[in-house]
Amino acid sequence: MAENSAAGTILNIEGLNVSYPVYETDPVRALRGIDLKVREGEIIGLVGESGSGKTTLARSIMQLISRPGRVDSGRIEYDGRDLATLGEEELRALRGNDIAMVIPNPRTELNPLVTVGMQIANVARYHLSLPRKEAKKMAMAMLEAVQIPDPTRRFKAYPHELSGGMAQRVVMAIALICSPRFIISDDATSGLDVTVQTQVLELLQDLVQQQGASMLFITRDIGITAHYCHQVAIIYAGEIVELASTQNFFDNPQHPYSVMLLSAFSHNPKLRGLWTKVVDAALEGAAESGCYFAARCVRASDKCRAEHPDMREMTDAHSVRCHHPVER
């Protein structure tokens, strides 16, 4: 992969802090000092448990943080432009066109009263200024590209008439129709059963790579990233705790949390549920001064509770935020 020459970086996030104000108490700090670079053509996996801030990061990139969230500090540069400085119209021209999002619950997020064909066509129509007929033709081609069975019929279908897998393909078609350069997939397949999930993911990966786009691939299932991503970023309590090439990461996961994810998250849904519950409790008591993970960490020392660790580059393409990283 091309090294970080300025031209090769499509997305550059620096020191991003996002919080959600809460009535009469401290705000929820959903993202804390996120630094992340995505190069052109690169697929980067973002893994973390529920509530770790993945969706918040995705929406921050789209400049559409849900209310009442707000950016406290930091910047997001897309293609060399600071997104915060862009106006509403410029952002609208980017969204769905340059930066597209594949969403997790297509059946509630697609408009129930509009045929899926028109929903795909609308995106092309307004971004590419196509006449209606052209846009429809393009949408039809896109439905074929995402391998929907019987596309002519599905074109006229309404969202409620589709299966989960088909709806997911429709959402992919919407995301890809304008050939965006950056795609965010937020937990896109978590609702599907395993075989359909694999098909859809493979298709998504193929299409993204065909178009030479980059992707931020958000998931709770760390196992998936091994197959589809060039890099893996682990996010915990709004903070990236480990960032490595996929190869390095799976060879030698260094953050205790990563190890925990790998051992527990991969295939046992019961354990997964358990972890999710633990994290809320841990977050509540997380000392602002020490390592956020200390309360749950088997390796935690007094230093961990007192001093917040910085991100350290351990080897080439492998950084970790931990005082006592796991050795091989």
Place this chain on the structure above:
Amino acid sequence: MRVVRYIGKRMLFIGPQLFGIILVSFFLVKLIPGDPAVMMLGPLATEATLTELRNEMGLNLSLVEQFYIYIKNLVLHGDLGRSWQTTRPVTEDLFLRMPATLELITLGLILGLLIGVPLGVGAAYLKRGILAKFSDYYGLLAGALPDFWLALVLIFFFYTILGWVPPPLGRLDFFTIAPPTVTGALLIDSLLDGNWAALGSAAGHLILPVVTLGLISGGPILKMTQSTMDRMLESDYSRYEEMCGLPKSIIIRHALRNSLPSVVTIVSVLYGFLIGGAVLVEIVFSWGGAGQYAVQGVLNADINPVLGFVFFAAVLSLIIYLIVDLIYFAIDPRVRG
């Protein structure tokens, strides 16, 4: 075809529903004190003539027998009895007066829609703008002001002071020749007749009562539109459309389309309500509509017009609700199935 099956099922229920409505209203109306015989013959009538008249009208029979006769006449002959005040069959009277009311409230509600929907959409979209403030006050006022009072104020300004509109005395000027009755709605009838003088006069007379009803009904329509649009603009699919970079105008249009069922519902409720509820406005403008006819009946122990009015209003309401369901079918593919 689900629509056809649905309508069929609806039709099956119409009979029993109407029967129930007549049953209840018959006995309730009979509870209104007042002896029509005394009313008809005046205070100087002798007891003998009164009894004779009562027997003639069937008032000597038991309530159940009276009800049986009423239903029999209705079902077999479409006969709703006579009004002793007009001395004409109630059906004829109502066919003459109901269109006057319907023309009035239909136009009033159309105006209400024209006022309420844009304001509601605007207020939902520009949450903190002047428009939202204005909509708040307007909704409040429209809910608080009595319609007849508003009518009187409008008459005072636009007739008495400015003289822009004809006097509030009925549907046409005295010297205008009415077009032959086809639908009973004067605007349509005079158009069909090519009678421009009547068209102008009818339109002029409609302005103030329609504005009154439009301003009043615009309030609830606005509130409903605003709250539904609020919800729709916050909904998952609106946010997704935003994420796809679709223009604001499209997002609003789609949200409005998703809000339509609620707007249709409130309009249908208002329509059903105004058939009788516009009576004060009718009285202020001497409109001679169905509501006024029914109230005259109540005041003069003239029972048949009252019952006839209830029957007509019930039939109209059922038709309206059927239309509403058909609109739902047209709007929402999920109901269409």
